[in-house]
Amino acid sequence: MSNIERTTDDTWSRIATTIEFFGPQWFGSTMGTGVLGIALALVATRADLAPVATLAMAFVGLTVVATVAYLIPWCLRLVLYPNRVWADLTHPIRSQFFPTMPITLIVLGVGIAQTMGDIVPAAMLRPLLTVLFAAGSVGIFGFGFLLVTLMFTNDRIGPDDGVFAWYIPPVSHLVIPLLGFLLVSEYYAGTLAGQTIFTVSVVALGVGTFLFLFFGSIVLYRYAYETLPHEKLAPTFAIGLAPTSVLVIDLARLTHALQAGVGFDITVAPLVPLLKVLALLLWGFSAWWFVLTGALVAYYVTRRTHPFFFTWWAYTFPIGAFAVSADVLATFLGVAVFGHVLLGVTALLLVIWTITAGQTWRLVARGRAFTAD
Numbered sequence: 186m187s188n189i190e191r192t193t194d195d196t197w198s199r200i201a202t203t204i205e206f207f208g209p210q211w212f213g214s215t216m217g218t219g220v221l222g223i224a225l226a227l228v229a230t231r232a233d234l235a236p237v238a239t240l241a242m243a244f245v246g247l248t249v250v251a252t253v254a255y256l257i258p259w260c261l262r263l264v265l266y267p268n269r270v271w272a273d274l275t276h277p278i279r280s281q282f283f284p285t286m287p288i289t290l291i292v293l294g295v296g297i298a299q300t301m302g303d304i305v306p307a308a309m310l311r312p313l314l315t316v317l318f319a320a321g322s323v324g325i326f327g328f329g330f331l332l333v334t335l336m337f338t339n340d341r342i343g344p345d346d347g348v349f350a351w352y353i354p355p356v357s358h359l360v361i362p363l364l365g366f367l368l369v370s371e372y373y374a375g376t377l378a379g380q381t382i383f384t385v386s387v388v389a390l391g392v393g394t395f396l397f398l399f400f401g402s403i404v405l406y407r408y409a410y411e412t413l414p415h416e417k418l419a420p421t422f423a424i425g426l427a428p429t430s431v432l433v434i435d436l437a438r439l440t441h442a443l444q445a446g447v448g449f450d451i452t453v454a455p456l457v458p459l460l461k462v463l464a465l466l467l468w469g470f471s472a473w474w475f476v477l478t479g480a481l482v483a484y485y486v487t488r489r490t491h492p493f494f495f496t497w498w499a500y501t502f503p504i505g506a507f508a509v510s511a512d513v514l515a516t517f518l519g520v521a522v523f524g525h526v527l528l529g530v531t532a533l534l535l536v537i538w539t540i541t542a543g544q545t546w547r548l549v550a551r552g553r554a555f556t557a558d
Contacts, residue, residue, distance in 0.1 A: 213282060214251065214501075222300060291360045294313075311368075317364065350424065362389060416492065417494045426507050436517075471507050
């Protein structure tokens with residue numbers, strides 16, 4: 186065999202291996218990258234920093250590129266390696282990462298609206314955001330039904346399998362209103378399309394909230410009565426930040442959508458004070474969990490070990506959601522001090538993203554990113 190033929194065979198072998206082991210967790214990196222772009226855009230607005238606005242746009246652009254690039258092996262894997270996909274779907278932990286793909290579509294829509302609204306023509310922006318909302322919603326509801334069904338019918342799941350990755354399906358439903366309520370308030374207020382989008386968003390809000398409460402009790406029981414998970418799963422503890430942080434943003438977006446008019450004869454004014462108090466209550470829990478996450482990470486670092494795994498990406502989206510919720514609360518309540526939380530947490534997120542992206546690139550360069558887990 187000639188060197189050229191051997192090189193060609195090696196190249197195709199690497200491509201095949203990449204597709205075969207391109208697990209669902211990879212879209213966790215696009216979620217984290219997208220929310221970092223959104224947080225930086227808010228920092229740029231609050232601090233009036235044009236260079237940061239440019240950086241925010243770059244992160245959202247990187248999210249677009251990465252999402253398109255990831256979709257190729259992700260879709261090919263469904264066709265070429267269905268057994269691998271099924272093994273992941275029936276795994277009690279890896280399965281929970283499948284919704285990260287449609288979540289990315291929703292986050293991408295919010296990021297584009299936040300950073301490129303003045304650049305993308307209005308005639309293109311509204312249909313683009315609507316398509317991302319529709320595709321993301323279908324994927325999230327679809328994976329939600331599938332994963333919960335598989336979980337309930339899988340007799341091999343035990344208490345040790347209950348980790349905070351189980352929060353991903355609930356969070357995925359909570360993410361839908363982020364873009365849905367934005368579309369209603371900005372483009373579809375008072376229309377049939379607006380009512381449809383609003384209804385889907387409120388249903389998703391209900392599903393996500395109750396799934397969060399139900400699965401949360403299971404996961405907390407596991408952490409209280411069983412040994413802490415392996416170091417590889419330590420970063421998933423940060424996912425506990427996501428539900429209440431996203432809910433804070435949902436409540437503010439819900440208020441804007443109601444004020445814009447959804448045609449359901451809902452009186453908005455009496456609801457606003459209650460929604461504000463509820464948002465503050467939820468954000469307070471997020472802040473408490475943020476500190477608790479730091480304490481648990483410190484425990485792993487000092488008492489056990491905390492080496493790099495791809496699961497470090499689990500830090501990024503929840504911390505980003507917490508940063509964004511602080512800015513939303515600052516505007517919603519008219520209390521500027523929460524804006525300082527946005528600045529500090531976004532700076533931390535940027536550091537974590539840089540380290541995690543660098544370590545991930547090292548795994549890819551060394552050929553260790555796509556292997557059997």
